[in-house]
Amino acid sequence: MNLLEEKPQSDPKAPKRRKRRVSLLVYISSTLLALFVGIFMTILVIGLNSRTSQSLDTSTTGFSKLSQVYQTINQQYYRKTDQNKLINGAVKGMIASLGDPYSEYLSGSDASTLDNTISGSFEGIGAEIQKKGQYIEIVSPIAGSPAKKAGLKANDVITAINDQSTAGWSATKATNKIRGKKNTTVKLTIKRDKQSFKVTLKRDVIPVKTVNAHLDKNQPTIGYIQITSFSEPTFKETKAAITKLRKQGAKSFVIDVRSNPGGIMQQALKISSMFVANGKPLMQVKPRTGQATVYHASKSEDGGFKVKEPVKVLIDDGSASASEIFAAALNQSANVELIGTKSFGKGTVQQVVQLDKKSEFKLTIAKWLTPNGSWINKRGLTPNIVAKYPSYAYLPVVSDAKTYQLNDVSSKIKTIQTELKAVGQDPGTINGYFSDTTQQAVTAFQAANNLTQSGKLDPATIDKLQTAITKQISDNDVAYNKAVEQLTKE
Structure with missing residues (x-):
């Protein structure tokens, strides 16, 4: 193969950035939401006049069938058809038939999102996603990002964005829905293992410093x-x-x-x-x-x-x-x-194949070993x-506007009881029942963190507890401590 390398700059397709010819690829990974969208994959930009396109034999039976369907719909459908929609639908269908989460058709704003700059700062929540099954899965939250601070984790499934189901969405569509200006919010519905919860994130500037x-x-x-x-x-x-x-x-x-x-x-x-x-x-x-x-x-x-x-x-x-x-x-x-x-x-x-100025598609073309x-x-x-x-680092995030109090019963109370114990407060039996002992632990936590000592798990107390847990996880970094221990022996 003798293909043009596209050096990653502000526009991965910009001709002025082309340098030399190489045998294969330039970029690597999957779709990143809210930061560096489309860069975290191995991408190779080629045009319709490339070797890939020239190898197609449009006279085959398959293409004859495709042409026949197109012509029949275009001429006989009882309503006027949009030719571009028909063609785009055929392209989407072919790519979707691969069943590959990293291959997808992109047009309009989706295509421009893929080609976003990687040399500046971005406003979003800072997490990488991919399509998995019918829904969207988080691959990894970016360190220091709103997603990371909120406790989102790899393998969390985003089942809804602002209460809209993500079933059938592409990763790029989800990215467009989640991105937005700094200090605006987006609500995600997350499924983690068998539990489901909602979390509202405030978008921020995601710095480029790596x-x-x-x-x-x-x-x-x-x-x-x-x-x-x-x-x-x-x-x-x-x-x-x-x-x-x-x-x-x-x-x-x-x-x-x-x-x-x-x-x-x-x-x-x-x-x-x-x-x-x-x-x-x-x-x-x-x-x-x-x-x-x-x-x-x-x-x-x-x-x-x-x-x-x-x-x-x-x-x-x-x-x-x-x-x-x-x-x-x-x-x-x-x-x-x-x-x-x-x-x-x-x-x-x-690789990314350019179809025209407003559309392109990603296609998985190789394994890396x-x-x-x-x-x-x-x-x-x-x-x-x-x-x-x-173990408490893997608990689901409790983030909603509800207040829990004495004698309430909820799976979320059980999660909070576990967190209270982790930060040094004794909630009694961890069973999801808001007991007198749990109330005492909540009051003690509120006193230690300059909160109103109501004994109730109100949103302010829950948010402070989530922050405390996140900090404690960071302060008790088992892997890092093990690495330091090993290096001191060498």
Whole structure:
């Protein structure tokens, strides 16, 4: 294949950004809602005059049937037909028949959403989504985003947006409904396992900065680097972070790609190459036919910047796509231990085919494989050391306007009782019954947090409790603590 590379800039299709010809792909991951929409996948933009289109034989029986149906409807349907709608419907039907959550037809605002800039700030809730079955599933909330702060998690299913069912929606349609201006709100109905709940999120500006770094406060020779996504500046930001931490005394590093939904493949390769000896494999891309293309660590990838200090990588079920490429490369080609929980499992590559100025479609065209040739799609990467958050970190979010009080019974009260116990208040038996003991625990929590001591679980108290739980989860980071423990032994 000899196809034009589209370097990721403010418009992935802009001709002025074209640089050189390459054998395959540019970007990686799935659909990201409210931030970097459409960038977190492997995308290759081609036109109708490409080899893909030229290979079609429109004289085949199938296309003859399609043409016959079109002509019959257009000429004999009892109402006047819209030719564009008929054609778009046929295209949508063909793509939908693949049953692939990453392949979809995009037109109008959907297409422009796909092509949003990745070089500025965005207003939304900051979570990656994909279509799964009839509904929309969260792949990963972005660290520090409204979605993350509200307690949304990987594998949560969005069954409704502003009380509109998402059944049958594309991920792009859901994205358009969820995005919006800063300080406006959007209400999501979430299904987590067998429980369903509603959460109202206030949209915010999602910053482009993708790397956060600091020295461990107790072990100042250990540098912590969090990579929240793989976008344009990530290689430079990671390099700068490592350089700065080295000057501050870091002798080893914890690289955190938890809740990282992915990003640009080339950025993942460049950063992976920093940690892997030249010549060793970073990943493979395998199309339906032909040999896999193998990418190797090299000076051309990392510019000669290498990290030889001890490293641990943190992953979880929100680590997807490009972050899995990074984690797998370090694990399999540099013997770096992975710590945390199993990653998401996104192992396919997409391209974007331009149909005209207002429409295009995404199509999955290849698998990507780890350095040793494994395909992790729907399986994920298994960490060397399993380290989970405490059980209360996986509770459903309680976020509604209802007030609970003495003698009330509810599954939500049971959740709150568990949370009260986690923050050091004794609610008595955790059974969903608002007992005298639970009331005393609520009053004590309200007193400790400068709230009106009503003894009732009003929205203000519930919101404060959710915030306290989120902070406690962050302060009791089991995976990070395990990584620090391991590095102090080396």
